[in-house]
Each structure stands twice: as C-alpha cells, then as structure tokens.
Amino acid sequence: MGTLNRRDFLKFGAVASTSAAAACAYDYKVPSEQVLPYTINPETVQPGLATYYAGVCHGCASACGLIARNKDGRVVHVEGNPDHPSGPGLCAEGHFDLINAYGPDRLAGPMLGNATVTWDEANTKVVEAWNAAKAAGKSIAWLGDYRTGSVASLLELLAGAGLKRTHWEPLGVETLLAAARAAYGVDELPSYILDEARTIVTFGHDFLGTAFDSMRTTKGWAKAKNPGENGFVTRLVAITSRVGVSESQADTWLAVNPGTEGTVALALAKLCADAKGYSGPAAGLLAGVDVAAAAAASGIPEAKLKMVAEWLAADVSAVLPGGHANAGTDASALAVATLLVNEVLGNVGRTVQFLGSKPGQVNTYADVKALVEEMKAGNVGLLFLDGSDPVFNLPGELGVEAALAAVGQIVQFGDDGNDSTTDKTLILPTGSGLEQWSDANVERGLFVLGQPGMVPLKDSRGLGDQLLALAKAVVAASTQATDTLVTAPVPSKPLADFGSFAAYIEARWTTLVAPVGANLNQWWTEARQKGIVHAPEARPASWVLGQLPAVGTGVAGDGKTLLVFPSPFLGEGKWANVPWAQELADPITTYFWNSWAEIHPSTAESMGLGIEDVLEVKTAAGSVKVGWFGSKGVHEGVVALISGNGRKTGRYAKGRGVRALDLLGSTSDPVGGALATLTTKASLTRVAGESGLHTLVGNIDQAGRYLANNVNVNDAVTHQTGAPASIVPLHHVPIDKRVTEAGPVDMYPEPQHPTYRFAMVFDTNSCNGCMACVVACATENNIPFIGPDQLRKGRTMTWIRMDRFWEGEGEDQDIRYLPAVCQQCSHAPCEGVCPVLATYHNLDGLNAMIYNRCVGTRYCANNCPYTARRFNYHTWEWPESFHLMLNPDLTTREMGVMEKCTFCVQRARYAKDQYRDLHQTVPDSAMRKLTACAAACPSESITFGNYKDTEGMVRKLGESPRAYTLLGELNTKPGVRYLARVSHNQEPFGSKHGGGHGPASPADSATAPAHGEPSAPPNTEPPAAPAGGGH
C-alpha cells in the first residue's frame, strides 16, 4: 500500500465500521425536509432569529424578572432581567422552571383521576363542586404557594365569595415575618442589603441558596466581598451546627450546640449593645442576658463571642437569622434575637431595610394544620391545591392522606400530578409561567410583568385565566375588585367585561402601576418591553417588642440531634422531577440523584462505618436508611439529613432517596407558627446494604496542589491598583536555570490572534458553588442528563465541572469552589494529538471542536490536563418533550464524539455577525456576559471578553494581582484566569507560611502567572515587595 493518506485511511475505517454497524441492523436515511412558511408572518418574528420576551421567574416566591429567548417558536433559554434589582443573573431554580416547562410528565389536558376530560366538563365540575359545597354549608378551601399581583387580586375576589385562602410553602417566610411583626410591628420581611457590610454573621439563613430573595443577598454579599470596588472585604461568620452552601463561604465557622443559636444571638446583642453604648428602645431588655451562661450552653467560648461582637461593632455589619435547617420551636425567637442584634448595632435602615418585601398572603404551618383538621372533620367540600403537595411536604403525623380522602372534591392546578393526587382529583394544567401572562409584586414599588414567551406546548390554561373564568361563574356579576396593595377600585369595570386574564392584567397595571397622566398605550408597550417597574421605598421602623424573645436551650434526649436541611437544588421536592436538578452534584458532598445523612467524621469512625455502608436514622416518628457523608462541617452532636427526595410520583423523582419528614413529628413554633424541624434526637445504627452513593471527586482537599488559591485580605485590598505582580502564593515547579537563561522555550509555535483572543475570568472569591452556570450551560448547549448509572462510571457530560476543595477543619475550615471549564489554551495539549484535526486553535483563541469531524479516538481527553473534555459514550437522547427545548444554534452530539466548552461560540458568532454589520469589532460591553454561564452567574463572578482589548474588563481582571492560571506551570497558556479567593485567615503574601500550604516567598513567584496576552511569555519580573508582608 505504501502511501496511505489520511483521507484514504478514513474511508477504509468507515467501510470497516460499516460492516460492524450493519450487524446492528441499523438504517440511515436522510429525510427530505420541508420548508413551512407562515400564512401570516407575525410582525416581530423573523424565522431563524431569536425573539426576547420579558417575563416573571416562577422558580420560587421571589419572582425575579427574566428574559426568555424564543428561537423558532420555543423558549430555549432564560436569563435574568438586568433591570430587576436582583438581576442580572438567574439562579439554578430559574433554569429548572424552564426545563420543567418541557417535562415529559406534563399532562396533555385536564384529567379527572385517570380519565381525560374536556375543559368544558372540567369547568362545569368545578362550579358544580363550588355550588354543592356552598349548599351543604361546607367550606371551600385553597391551599397553595404564595401568590401576588393579579392572581392574588382574583383570589381576593373569590375570597369575597367564600374561598378560604391558605398560602403556605415548605421553605416559607412565616418565621421571619412573625419576627418582624413582633419586633418592629411591621407586616413585611426585612430585606438584607449586604453591599456595605464589613462583617456578616449568619445563624443559618441560606442567603446564598434557598432563602427568599437570595438573589439580592447573593449580589450584596458578592459586592461586599470585592476588594477592588470597596477597599474592604466582608468577613462572614457562621454560627451554625452544619456547614451548608451559604456557610461554606464563612471565614469563621463557630460550631454551635444545635438549638442554642438564640442564646448566642442574645449574648451577641448584649455584647454589641455594651460596645456601642446602645440606649434605644430595646436597651432595657438586655439587662438580664448572661453571656457566660450563653457561652456555656452553646459550646462557643466566651472569648469567641466577644471577638465576633467586636467585629460586628467595629463598622457596618449585618446579622442574618436562622434558616430552615435549624428551625426549632424557638425559630421566631431566634429571628427576633438576630433583629435585636441588628437593632443595637444600628443596622436597621442600613443593612437591614424595610422595603415592603412580602410574597403576598403568608400563612403559617399552624394554619395548614388547622385546615387539615377541618378536612379530616369532613367540613371541606372543595379544596383547591395550587403548587402544594401536602402529602409529601407535611409530616406523616398529620394524616394528610386521610384528610384529603374526606374532602368532597379536590381541584389541583399544575402540569402533572404529585404525591397528593388521588383518583378523584381534578387536575387542571396551568402550563408553564413562560407560556402565559403573569405579574408579581413582592416588594413595595417593585412590579414585574410577564408576557407569554411561547404558545403552550400542551392543552393548558393559565392559572389567571382559570381563576377569571371561575370568578365570573361564582362571584356576583356586579362585583368590582379592590386591590389590597393600593386602595383603589381595580379594575374599574365589572368582571364580566374582561375577555381574558391578559386584559385583566393590563387594566390593573394601567390603573395601579402607571404614573398619573401617562400616555397609557405607550406606557403599556414600554412596560411589556422592560417587564419591570421599580420605585423602591424604604420605610423607617422602630423597635416595639417589650420583652426578650424566649429562645431555646437545645434539644433534649439521647443520641444525635436530627437536623433536616433542604437540598440546594431539589428544594423541598419541588424540583425532584427535573433530571438536571437531580444530576447536579451537591456542592458540599458532591453526591447526586439520592439522599444522604451528614455526620461528623469522628461519629463515623466511632461507629466503624465504611464508605459504602448504610446508616439507619431512627427517631420517635420513624426511621430511614440512607448513605452517609463524613462532613467536617457538621457539629459532633448532629446528624444532618437532606430533604427534597423520597417522592412517590414523578418519572425522575420516584423512588429516589428518602423522605426526611418521615423522621419528624408535627411540632410547630408556638409563636411564629412554622413547622419545627430541629426538635428531635435520632439514633444511628449501621445496617446491611450498599448506600448507592457515588461521587466523581477523588479528594476532599487539593492534596497540596495549587488549584484554588487564597490570598490575604490586606494584600488584596492594598494591591488593587498599580501592582505589577501577582500576590497569589502559587508554588511553582523550580525551573532549570539552563532553560531560563536561554529564554522561554515552547513546544508549540505561538498562535496568531489578529482580532480577538476570547478569554474568561472566574472570580473564585465570590463563587459560592450555586451551580447556576452549570444548568445555564446545559440548557444553552444541549447538554444531556445521563442518570446515576452512567455518572457512576464517570461519564459526566456537564461542560462546567464545579470543583470543591475543603481545606482544613474546625473554625477556620475553608471551602473553595473552582468552576473548571475548557481553558481554551494557546498551547493546547489536546490539539496536537488529534489524528483527524477535529480540534484545533482558531483565530479567536478558541480550541475549536468540530463534532462531525471527530472520530472519537479520545486522545484529546487523555491529553487534557484539566479533564475538560467529555466523551459521548452513547447517543444521549432527550425524551419527549425535552427535545423541544434543544437550542437550534448548535448541534446535538452523538455517540463516539468528543465535546467540551466552546465559550458559547454560537453566541460569539451571532455577536460578531451583528457588529460586522456596523463594521465594528464586538465591544467589551456586549461581551462581558455573552456566554450562558456569565449571564447566569448570580454573584457576577464570571466575566467574558476579548483579552486583546486593553481596556476590556476581562483584561483588567486578568491582570489583577489576584489572577492566576490553573496549572500555570504546564505553560499551556490558557484563555481562562482565576481570581484567588480573599480570606481573612490566609497568611499575608510573602510570610513564611504564605498560602497555608508550605513555603512561598517572593522568589517563588518569579514565574507567577504571566500577564499580558495569555500567549505572551511568562513574566520574569520579580514582584514588588508585598505591602502586607508579615515576616
């Protein structure tokens, strides 16, 4: 054969594989396609170009604004609305809401039990049931999620006609609301504005995760952590008995005896009041507080409490309340105590503001309990369920199933059934929030408007439209709604005159929200375009509470205290049926698709637990069998159990993990009325079996490597401007002098980047592992979910890998997140080994990956030092109807093909195309949030741009003294830079123990990250003597 060239080889290979493939009876036909034009082309739609609609995020009660991107008739991506106070950025839950719209379990139409019914039949049935209940003198009840805006207004109308509303969510806000009511006499939630806080103390509030309004707190915290903008870096102190997502960012973690957080808060209030010389209305309360006793009860030394009080009193600070994980019977007392600390510190009106934040009517767990009792007594003739899943989300002790059976008729709004669906439930599909008109008003002066982003996928009708129809049928025709927010009759015409919910919203908005004298047509058009009307108004509040809150003293009994915490992704089961939510690795444990218990490693050791062993957790209420994780961030006396899984219904949720509520009784907080989850002790036993828990992570920490780096806070603040060199205490492989003397030596020729050198900077300082980027990347780039069996084999497909490194232990333990993507190296090890040139370096500085050229040798993945490449072991498929969510801007990959992060090349291509029309290069302002991950990041930690633009943000950040390249010693010259985390515990740069990992001296950093364009040779200039050097 002599000369076999590449092309012939490919042909030969192809013929050979044909014979192999033929054995699988495999048929390939290219379908002949049609081109189907509109009959009437809508004015705003141009085939092939995306249309953007402002909307309301229905992921949680916070109701952030979002922008939905409609491509060829389907919403394929969502991003945060930058005009909203919590935007830009959108958390993972916001993306789950998009995915849920395409869920395979979505009902095709209304259902009565297992039978399909028409909408007419369904509506008649509802009205009949309503009238029957009225006639029988039974009550008509509503149990649902928080609702604001026009839906709440319609519910108010129905309430006038006899509907008894109960709005309760498992991760609700009733505790904090009760606390604000008690302490300040206001019926609204305190908003935590953390931007200026020098010290933040949290008692478990999941302010970077599942808490209400967490986008705002995440943004504030990220801003307060930015040494460049402020000249300070906030210090986070967590006083909790478990380290979760929010606590993982703490500089100091004080492990508190579970249930004694309230006494600690009061002790801090006393210490701070003394330090500040507080003499306000609450001064008299603190006389009896015994700091020494609090220290003894909580297990935190008095000196530590004094230290924290000193930090708090020194400057602007904020104290955050407890969270759902540590909600005991004193939950509202703890919340009041934290407000008291803020009060004595003078934070109220500054970091704690009253902006009128409230997600509509808020009922307590105690109210729900009363409703269940009423149902059991057979007094409820008609029950509406809106988003609620009482069987799953309420403790078994309440007997919800029996209660539901005693209800005359249950009407459930929702796109699929849940654990509470019975065979006589009438399910009315409401469709996704992206398919219908909606609005929200969770804060004074903040109105969010959502218009439909696409036509409903299934035969569903929006909740607003259904309620309007119901109201027309059961409310007296002459009734006019009055709005609860603004005392004006709204709308000013009878209900019967509204043809649709859209018209109702428009009437409400143009009457209530529009400024007086505005041109309403023009204003309404603008309102729909922007989606947000925001005129914030903070109101002063003064302390009214005349007694100390009755804080708890811990949980009595033997054994470990049971702590039930919400899953950061599944919430309280709400997203358990979203496969991408199940697939995300938990930031703390890195487990997926399951439930687990977290115990202290010493507990595991004393029990002799093996990694695969199963633990039986038993309480008076019941027992569950789960796998375990030895967490250094769990108090020794605690067993922490994740909730969210254990559902009985839902294709992807069914049979996964355990239901944490099975271990809890139905105790509630007597004051605040919330369900108490921190009330019981649990016994642990090792039982036979395999846990089924798996992780893709080999090490708990960095094993001495220099991947996620920390810098000292003083170094970071003083080195912000004009510093020539890095302050990152990177250790470098000693370089042979013979090499350095000869100048830089490279294996590869320097690539040319004539116009762009696309680059990205991750600020690990404000990355809290929330995974929003991972989900956003998955929806943008058609990344499949693959399930636990395949994940266990290490076949993860997410292009962003969230590395979690857990350094140290105890008070100063330090959890670092490192989002690892393809580093787009200039000297990429992957490129040279590809035998078919499917991957190569392009003129924009990207490692291009041409899928249909790839033959799947996997040499590139073998050679990538960052493990950034993902191989398709199968042709992953999107089950009906997930496939409708696929982004047509890029191909789906098939079996045998390598894929990886492309820096969203399809978006860059579109941006270049737009600016080429103007004969310009893409400006920095259009590039900063160009990629899906950068657009999604709630803490704005990801910046994208052109490194050749010397004025660009990415270049400025990339040249920051905190910048470094991952595995820089390999000289791969990546296009990705990381900014080191700023820590209050890190030794100053240049000190003998710099880096906390071993020696680091200025001489060591002689080859610190190269500045200038990533392709430039390493900077051999020694850095200036660090100002904060602590020799």
Added chain:
Amino acid sequence: MQMSTRAFLAAALTICAVLGLAGCPAAAIAEDPESAELFPMGTKNLLPPEIFDRELVVTVGDPLAEAIEQPIEFTHTKHVETLGLDCNYCHSNARKGNHAGVPSTQVCMGCHALVDPTGRPELEKLKGYWERGEVIPWNKVHDLPDYVYFSHKRHVTAGLDCQECHGQVQDMTVNERVASLKMGWCLDCHAQHQSIDENYGTKAELRRAELKDCWTCHK
C-alpha cells in the same frame, strides 16, 4: 512493501476503530431496563457511513438530477423575468438573517388577491391554502446538514448575487439546485472570492483566514 510510519499508525488505528465500533453497541445496550427507559440512549444518528462514498450522498451531494415536486407549480420565470420582481421582494429575510425563507402566504396574496384565479389551477391551489389558513408545504431544494451554520445575510451584504449559488433562478420554471453545496465548493469561494478583496482591502488576507476557520460554518 515498505510501510511509512504514518501508514502503519493509520492501519493500527483502523483495526482499533473496527474493534471498538463492533464491540461498543453490544456493551452499550446491556444496561438495566428501567434506566434505559428513563435515560434513553442509543447508537442512532451515527455519522452515516455513506457520507464517505461520493456516489451515495443524498443531501450533501451533487446537483440534483431530477426536479423536486412542489405543492404548487411555482415559476420563477414568470415572477422575475416577466413581472420584474426583485428577489428581495419575496425572500426579504435573505438580507436580514440566516434564513432567506419562503414568503408567507400573505405576501403571495398581496398581489394575488388582485389576480383572478378562475381557470388557473395553480392559483386556485394558492387561494385554497390562503382561505383554509393552511401552511403551504414547500419541499426544500437547498438543504444544508444540521451541523452547518449558514447566514444569507453575510453573503448578501458581501455583495454576492443570488445566482452565484442558486443558478439562473430567473430562468427556472421548476426550481433546481445547481451547486453541490459540498464543503469544498463552499471553501473554493471562501478562499478566493473577489468580494473579499473588494470588501476588506488591506485586511483581505485576514478575512480569508477567518473564512477558512471550521467554526465559521460548523456548529
């Protein structure tokens, strides 16, 4: 026979490829059944082996030998030659976006509302579609593979005539494809088309390099 290193490597690779491909599907299917239902995966969509064989290529192949039947016997000659319509009048998206598109029925009816269709079966068909509000199911003549990004706008704004790719459409009573639409055919122009020099002047060399980047067209 002396075998070069390259040929040797290639042969070795081929053997690996054959073994790998033959072994893979069998192993892949042996998953637990519930998992396969929840997480469907398979081997389909694998690059068709025929793609490597010039004679068998269907979509990405040579000019079509026979004309494609359309739901309405539409003639470009009549509209362009006789009536003098500009291409952009109907294909107005060509200068604005990726897809040139086929005009909406409303655009057809803009003129045809004034033309009496009596006794003209093709016009009757058009009127029928319009009155029923039905979509006219045109069959694609030019179809690029799904992994190709193509922007009409870039080509139109670069000053290319439609005829350069689509042939003398104005003379066609039945539309047919004249270009192969193969990658080599695209690259021929991307390497040397005169519009590059005209539009980019001193930067033409850079533009030619950019146009040869795989990611210009592959997605």
